[in-house]
Amino acid sequence: MSLFEARDVVAGYSPTDMILKGVTVTAAVGEIVAIIGPNGAGKSTLLKSAAGQVHVAKGDISIDGRKITGLRPRDVAAAGVAYVPQEQNVFTTMTVRENLEIGGYVDAAGSRDRIDAALRRFPVLGEKARDAARTLSGGQRQLLAMAIAMMVAPRVLLLDEPSAGLSPVAARDMFATIREIADGGVAVVLVEQNALDALDLADRAYILAAGQNHTEGTGADLAADPDIRRTFLGGRQTGDQR
Numbered sequence: 001m002s003l004f005e006a007r008d009v010v011a012g013y014s015p016t017d018m019i020l021k022g023v024t025v026t027a028a029v030g031e032i033v034a035i036i037g038p039n040g041a042g043k044s045t046l047l048k049s050a051a052g053q054v055h056v057a058k059g060d061i062s063i064d065g066r067k068i069t070g071l072r073p074r075d076v077a078a079a080g081v082a083y084v085p086q087e088q089n090v091f092t093t094m095t096v097r098e099n100l101e102i103g104g105y106v107d108a109a110g111s112r113d114r115i116d117a118a119l120r121r122f123p124v125l126g127e128k129a130r131d132a133a134r135t136l137s138g139g140q141r142q143l144l145a146m147a148i149a150m151m152v153a154p155r156v157l158l159l160d161e162p163s164a165g166l167s168p169v170a171a172r173d174m175f176a177t178i179r180e181i182a183d184g185g186v187a188v189v190l191v192e193q194n195a196l197d198a199l200d201l202a203d204r205a206y207i208l209a210a211g212q213n214h215t216e217g218t219g220a221d222l223a224a225d226p227d228i229r230r231t232f233l234g235g236r237q238t239g240d241q242r
């Protein structure tokens with residue numbers, strides 16, 4: 001059994017139109033699992049389903065064998081699953097510190113120490129703790145979104161396009177941070193547009209297409225597969241310049 005399991009998940013935004021048609025994704029403690037696939041494949045919908053934000057019609061989602069299917073978002077968070085959405089993942093008019101305070105609402109008592117720890121872990125946020133989040137750069141905002149998610153000391157971290165809009169250097173830093181978080185014993189499931197870099201980072205990866213599992217394997221195996229490269233990775237062949 002993996003720490004995080006989504007099994008045969010059928011889910012969607014209206015009862016007559018299921019976007020996910022039976023998707024299975026698992027992630028173990030310390031593992032980074034990437035989900036890649038074309039636009040509209042259902043990658044974000046899968047994370048939202050796990051976070052309790054999309055209705056799951058069939059299938060089961062669990063953490064450590066405990067079913068979280070159908071729980072409200074705050075109960076999913078309390079169960080140890082943190083979710084960083086693709087967009088609008090910080091409160092722009094509030095300060096960096098206030099954002100972290102809200103992130104810690106599930107466990108207000110432990111929250112002050114965690115805020116201090118977060119500001120130490122991400123020094124750039126420490127420098128801007130009293131500034132409104134709207135004054136952050138794109139990369140700093142993504143770091144803040146991640147720091148907010150870490151406020152609940154999650155066991156599972158769901159990240160939707162954490163490197164979106166970041167410079168190559170900032171994206172590399174972001175990936176290093178994600179690896180550190182996983183090494184701390186968190187199961188990370190991330191969706192990435194930047195598929196080659198995601199496969200490079202991930203221990204395992206799933207390709208979703210049209211709401212279904214297409215292929216799964218180690219990041220290295222998928223990146224080396226000529227068919228996968230042609231169909232899902234922009235057609236580059238092994239040995240081509242990235």
Ligand SMILES: Nc1ncnc2c1ncn2[C@@H]1O[C@H](COP(=O)(O)OP(=O)(O)OP(=O)(O)O)[C@@H](O)[C@H]1O
Nearest residue numbers: 013019037038039040041042043044045046086193
């Ligand atoms: N809030 C919503 N209401 C209705 N349909 C939605 C909603 N969000 C997404 N969809 C539909 O669900 C399908 C899958 O969308 P989803 O956002 O999961 O794709 P994705 O794989 O994350 O794509 P992208 O790579 O573009 O982010 C799309 O057809 C989309 O139009």
Ligand SMILES: [Mg+2]
Nearest residue numbers: 043044045086
């Ligand atoms: Mg998406």
